[in-house]
Amino acid sequence: MRRKIYASCIFLSVCILLQIDCIAQRTPQQKSKTPNIVIYLADDLGYSDSGPYGNKVVKTPHLDSLASGALKFTNAFANTPTCTPSRSTIMTGLMPSRNGSHANNVNGYPVSEVRPGVQTLPALLRQAGYRVALAGKRHIGPLNVFPFEWIPLSEVREPGHENTPGLFTDLSTEAVDKWLAQQEGGQPFCLVVSDHSPHVIWPQQAVYPLKDIDVPPDAIATDEYRQMRARYYTDVTKMDNNLGRVLESLEKHGFEGETVIIFTSDQGAQFPFAKWNLYDAGVHVPLLIKWPGRISAGTTEALVSHIDLLPTVLALAGAKIPAGLDGKEYMKVLLGKKQAHRQEVFLTHSQDGLMNITPMRGVRTQRYKFIENLSPQYTYRTHIDGARDHDGGASYWISWEQLAEKNDTAAAALIERYRHRPQAELYDIVNDPYELNNLAGKKEYNDVMQQLKKKLSGFRAQQKDTITGPILDIKSNWKGEGATKK
Incomplete structure (x- = not known):
């Protein structure tokens, strides 16, 4: 009898040791079903103005690398083509008429802010146990409805324009790196990195020669236009370098394997038939989503929009999705179980x-x-x-x-x-x-x-x-x- 008990104890001990060893051998992705989430939001980046989306002029090596391991959406749309209303759709899952932010920069009128009581991405993820931070550009309000942890010194003036009035604001990736270094891995985080590029003012010194600049059929090929487009492409590459440094920080601090990375833009670039318009140049946006080991790299033609991003992020986090949203999560598209999502998207x-x-x-x-x-x-x-x-x-x-x-x-x-x-x-x-x-x-x-x-x-x-x-x-x-x- 004692031999049987002894043998059973040995067997049980071996099983426990094997289980401990198995746990130790797991990758960071396997440690938790709750991933970290990084949303990188470019400012005024057109759909076709980067390498993953076919541009042959502008250099975006970091976006190219991200896209190689991500699911690339070819039919993703902003629901509205100006900064504050667009960001508000992303953060609320509601169209502008319902969230309240349906105009931009109307001083003295509360039409750029969401209504009090609207549920937002940071509030909902915090309820789900996430630490939720934002670096860089804000352009959402009122701030008490968006309970982000604001990363200190992540929004700075561009070098050389510290005392210049106007739109010379920049993202500090050093502040982002410092914040990531402080995360210990016990609590999942959602980090929104809101770049100021490629929003105007574009760099004065373009790195692309005018002879190489493409001119779309809704523009006139004057030297002045080519020069401005070269400056825009220079700012796109600047944004790409910022993205590269953030991705490097994630890898350096050990978060790459257990983090969902989402890259998109709030709307199209500041050209005559793009931003402020409902033409595709204004509302068709890039969207890349990477989750190592869970989302297969490839391309999808599924029709999605920015109001769908909040419920999808909540689904990725395993959080409860509120009823009554205009947006719909597209997890089955991400996991390759569905090829379609919407029949149409609405624009305003x-x-x-x-x-x-x-x-x-x-x-x-x-x-x-x-x-x-x-x-x-x-x-x-x-x-x-x-x-x-x-x-x-x-x-x-x-x-x-x-x-x-x-x-x-x-x-x-x-x-x-x-x-x-x-x-x-x-x-x-x-x-x-x-x-x-x-x-x-x-x-x-x-x-x-x-x-x-x-x-x-x-x-x-x-x-x-x-x-x-x-x-x-x-x-x-x-x-x-x-x-x-x-």
Whole structure:
């Protein structure tokens, strides 16, 4: 009897030792089912302006490396094309009409901040046991609704512009590295790294020669335009270098194998038919998601949008997803169990201060896009053509105006298309990726337009989106340097 007990004890001891050894041999990814999460948010980066998305001019080696091990989305969209409203959709899983942040930079009016009581990403992840921090650009509010741990000194002035007024703010990756060094691994973290690049002001000294700069068909190839695009690409590469340093820090501190890395942009770049517009150049964004050992590298054409990011992050964290969100998690797409997610995404832009006051709404499917311009009676303006003290496009816009004055038909047509928007726009994105040929009013596309118009109308009703024009009283508030009626 004693021999049997003795043998049993030996057997049990061996099993325990084997189990301990097995645990010791696990990789960091196997230690916990709860991953760390890093969301790297570029500022004003266009979909096609990096190596993973086919750009042959700009150099983005760190994005290229990240993409090689990530799931790359080719149909990811911002729901709105300006900074604060877009970031608010990411952080709330709600469209602007429901979260409250539906305009940008309207001083004195609470239309850029989310409503009190709205649930946000940092609050929800903290409830799930995460430490949640943000480095770099904020541009969300009110801050008490976004209970981030703000990483000290992560937002700095660009070297050489410490005392220069204007948009010369930079991300400090050294502050990010210092914060990561303090994490001990006992508590999972979510780190949002919010870069200021490639938002204007772009570096004055471009590293790309003008002869190599590509010119899309919705632009005029003046030297001034090529110079500005070269500066933009230089800032894209700067952003890529920042990303590389953050990825290096994750590896250095032992977090790479147990961290989900999400890379995206808030909206497109500051060019005439991109930011502030519902064209794809304004709302089509890069999206890379990497989770070593769990998400297979590859490409998906699944249609997703920024409102889907919050519930997906919560699902990755194993946290409860609140009811009533506009966004839907796409874990099955990430894990290769589904190839599709949405049939359409909805798009909205209200205004940006007193410069851009022409609200628009849209719906995008895999093939078509319908845009409804809510105030076509107003001339479309942005900081590009309307702000002469703003180094974000005035130089090349003036060169285009000069060409138009000399009867250059291409320049004149581009300026006319930019300034005067029809009430309805319909595009076949597959055959017309730059959205140059408006199909609205063409008989053969009437059924498509009516279907999309009905979808958009139903969506606006569900959202209680009743905006039909500029938010502000233009006559009493306008100073004369922005939009004017036709």
